[in-house]
Amino acid sequence: MSAPEGFTRRICAVMLADVSGYSALVGLDDERTAEVVHRLHEVVCGLVADAGGQSEVRAGDAVLAAFDSVVAAVDTGLAILRRVGAEGFTGTNLKVRIGIHLGDVLLRENASFNEAVGDAINIAARLEALAQPGTICVSDGVYRHVRGKRDEVFIDLGRQQLKNISDPVHAYLIVPREHASAYQPKRWRRVLWVASAALLVLAAGSALLLYRTLTPSHLVDTKAGSEGREVAPVSAPEAPIQQVALGVMGFRSLGETGRDDWRRDALRDGLNTQLSRLSHIKVYSKEFIDFLITRKGLTEIEAATQLGIRKMLSGSFVDSGGALQIEIHVVDVESGVLELSYTTSGSDERFLDLQSRLVLDVISRLNLPVSDAEKQILLAQQTTDVEALRLLMEAEGGRPAEAPTPAGLEPRSSLPDPLWWVGGSVARADAGPAEVAIRDVIERYRRAMEGAAIEALAGLYSEFPPDLQSAQERYFGNVRDLHVDIANLDIAVVGDEAVVSYTRTDDFTDARTGRPMHAAVRVTKVLRLIDGDWKLTAQ
Numbered sequence: 001m002s003a004p005e006g007f008t009r010r011i012c013a014v015m016l017a018d019v020s021g022y023s024a025l026v027g028l029d030d031e032r033t034a035e036v037v038h039r040l041h042e043v044v045c046g047l048v049a050d051a052g053g054q055s056e057v058r059a060g061d062a063v064l065a066a067f068d069s070v071v072a073a074v075d076t077g078l079a080i081l082r083r084v085g086a087e088g089f090t091g092t093n094l095k096v097r098i099g100i101h102l103g104d105v106l107l108r109e110n111a112s113f114n115e116a117v118g119d120a121i122n123i124a125a126r127l128e129a130l131a132q133p134g135t136i137c138v139s140d141g142v143y144r145h146v147r148g149k150r151d152e153v154f155i156d157l158g159r160q161q162l163k164n165i166s167d168p169v170h171a172y173l174i175v176p177r178e179h180a181s182a183y184q185p186k187r188w189r190r191v192l193w194v195a196s197a198a199l200l201v202l203a204a205g206s207a208l209l210l211y212r213t214l215t216p217s218h219l220v221d222t223k224a225g226s227e228g229r230e231v232a233p234v235s236a237p238e239a240p241i242q243q244v245a246l247g248v249m250g251f252r253s254l255g256e257t258g259r260d261d262w263r264r265d266a267l268r269d270g271l272n273t274q275l276s277r278l279s280h281i282k283v284y285s286k287e288f289i290d291f292l293i294t295r296k297g298l299t300e301i302e303a304a305t306q307l308g309i310r311k312m313l314s315g316s317f318v319d320s321g322g323a324l325q326i327e328i329h330v331v332d333v334e335s336g337v338l339e340l341s342y343t344t345s346g347s348d349e350r351f352l353d354l355q356s357r358l359v360l361d362v363i364s365r366l367n368l369p370v371s372d373a374e375k376q377i378l379l380a381q382q383t384t385d386v387e388a389l390r391l392l393m394e395a396e397g398g399r400p401a402e403a404p405t406p407a408g409l410e411p412r413s414s415l416p417d418p419l420w421w422v423g424g425s426v427a428r429a430d431a432g433p434a435e436v437a438i439r440d441v442i443e444r445y446r447r448a449m450e451g452a453a454i455e456a457l458a459g460l461y462s463e464f465p466p467d468l469q470s471a472q473e474r475y476f477g478n479v480r481d482l483h484v485d486i487a488n489l490d491i492a493v494v495g496d497e498a499v500v501s502y503t504r505t506d507d508f509t510d511a512r513t514g515r516p517m518h519a520a521v522r523v524t525k526v527l528r529l530i531d532g533d534w535k536l537t538a539q
Contacts, residue, residue: 008109010066010116013073013102013142014124015053017044017080018062020095020133021301021336027329028249028300028314037061040094043087044080051076064121066105070145073100074174077136078152081176085134095336099128101169102141123169126162130171134179140170153180244368245282247289247304247333248272249314251326263351265393267317267326270355271362272522276488276503280369284309284490284501287524291492291499304333311339311366322348326358330366340365392506395449395475396523397468397538434493434534438500438527441534442486446504450484452476462528462535479508479517496529 019025019040025033041057048055048065051072055065067073077098084096103120123139131137137157138146147154153175159168251267268286276283284307292303304312312331317324323345330340344361346354363370441460448456449472457472458464476482483506490501505520527534 007106010105010107011103012066012068012105012120013070013100014105014120015048015065015067015073015077015098015100016062016121016124016128017065017077017096017098018060018128020097022061023338024301024331024336027331027338027341028312036094040084040096043083047076047079047083051079066116070100070102070142071149074136074138074142074146074150078150078174078176081134081136095133097128097131097133098136099124099126099131099138100136100142101127101139102145119165123162123165126165127169127171130157130160130162131173134176136174138172138174140172143170143172146174152177243280243282244311245284245307245309246275247284247286247300247307247309247312248275249286249289249300249312251314252316254316254318263317263324266351266390267315267355267358269393269521269523271313271359272501273503273520274356274359275362276522277520278368278370282308283522285522285524287526288490288492288499288501291494291497291526295494295497301333301336309333313362319348324348324351324354326354328358328362391471391475391478392504392519392521394471396504396521397471397525434498435491437534438491438493438498439489441527441536442489442500442502445536446484446486450482452482460536461538462530463538465538468538478511479506480511482506482508498527498529498534500525500527 019037022033022037025036040061041063044063044065045055045057048063048067051067052069053065053067053072053076055063058064065073065076067076077100080098081096084094101120101124103118103123105116105118105120107116127137127139143154155173155175157171157173160171161168248268248271251264253264272283272285275281284304289300289303289307289309292298292306293300296303298306300312310333312333313328314331315326315328317326324347325343325345327341327343329338331337332339342361342365344354344358346357348354362368445457445460447453448460454469454472454476458469461468485505485507486502487505488501488503492499501522501524503520503522505518507516507518509515510517526537528537529535
């Protein structure tokens with residue numbers, strides 16, 4: 001078939017690469033994701049150019065490339081996977097998937113390859129979607145050119161009916177040899193699942209038959225007597241409700257105040273505080289997760305997996321003339337997919353009511369295990385005003401600083417660093433002495449706060465900056481008869497550093513209004529071991 005006037009036809013190996021779970025990464029941190037993906041584009045385009053190909057960045061995270069050599073296309077794809085696996089990308093553990101197809105494209109003269117059209121590009125895109133993270137999916141034509149030439153693992157996926165492609169395409173998965181042992185194809189898992197399910201059904205049927213055969217007849221009432229009674233089956237005990245672990249990440253202000261808007265912290269901490277009070281919910285703060293990310297070199301998803309977190313929550317909000325619009329993003333940790341995004345709105349004047357409604361919305365939309373009594377507690381537990389809550393948050397350090405990465409630490413996830421945490425799903429036996437010491441620091445901190453003892457507080461910090469001292473003095477000046485309770489501690493330790501999260505509940509009389517107040521916040525602090533003593537760090 002001849003090309004239309006002004007166009008040329010070209011037979012080439014078309015490669016399409018993108019980031020697996022890109023939407024989830026954007027939902028967690030769009031700014032860092034944009035920086036990381038830009039760096040990824042530079043890496044991919046550089047490797048394509050080194051192999052004699054041409055590439056174009058497509059909208060979002062994808063890169064489209066063309067090669068005159070099929071072998072060069074596959075070698076470049078493998079080089080991309082290995083380079084991505086080796087490079088830290090500022091702590092974001094990217095997973096790239098690649099599709100390659102050999103076919104015909106139609107290219108307008110003097111135009112970039114990004115404007116090329118044809119089934120070859122469409123098929124490469126569908127193969128890329130079929131690939132597992134960290135692998136390459138190729139069509140039969142590509143496979144015939146490289147089989148036996150490379151020491152990689154080739155898995156036959158059979159004939160695939162790709163979306164919007166008329167004829168089935170025989171597809172193969174190329175797995176880098178260093179990851180072959182860990183790979184298990186999806187369809188093998190499906191076969192195992194079906195086989196397991198069939199065995200369970202057979203076992204259940206056999207057990208029922210055995211029960212009916214061996215059970216004495218006097219225990220089963222099968223007669224239709226004159227009273228018409230039937231023996232009611234004995235119900236099995238209800239399975240215990242499983243605890244659900246959540247990670248609450250940051251909130252972004254889309255208004256003019258940006259990072260300085262205190263409501264960023266209040267919305268995040270409100271979710272942390274109220275959800276942590278529910279009996280079957282375990283909540284980890286962004287700062288707790290960031291501590292593991294920076295000290296262990298993990299990604300958000302890897303840190304969440306270690307902590308047993310099932311869902312990650314983040315959000316943004318905008319103030320439109322006193323009306324707050326809050327958008328919540330929910331990422332499923334196991335799949336890495338942005339599972340849910342929704343909006344809650346309300347009046348800024350009723351901010352605390354909006355906080356409670358936000359929590360109830362999360363409970364409802366995620367179908368979290370919570371009793372009616374706990375729902376009522378959520379609605380009634382904050383008897384304070386916004387100003388008192390703001391002063392309490394400032395006294396606890398205001399907006400926590402980003403946890404710095406220790407010098408010389410490169411992102412990694414495979415090395416067994418000395419890490420333990422207590423209060424979560426894991427508690428190592430050697431955690432005892434450090435845990436006792438850290439809990440003692442927090443108890444002394446509680447007593448100093450309750451007694452408004454500035455000097456005692458200063459002695460608990462490695463450094464006690466003037467702005468933190470001023471914030472605490474403002475808080476103490478606003479409260480009378482202060483009682484402080486600290487509960488629900490989570491502690492993680494890496495080397496001579498630790499992070500602790502706790503729920504702080506203050507009951508006091510407001511000095512401005514004379515009203516009794518009850519306020520609670522979820523707090524996360526970093527500690528360092530200095531000369532044998534654990535010290536709080538100023539945030």
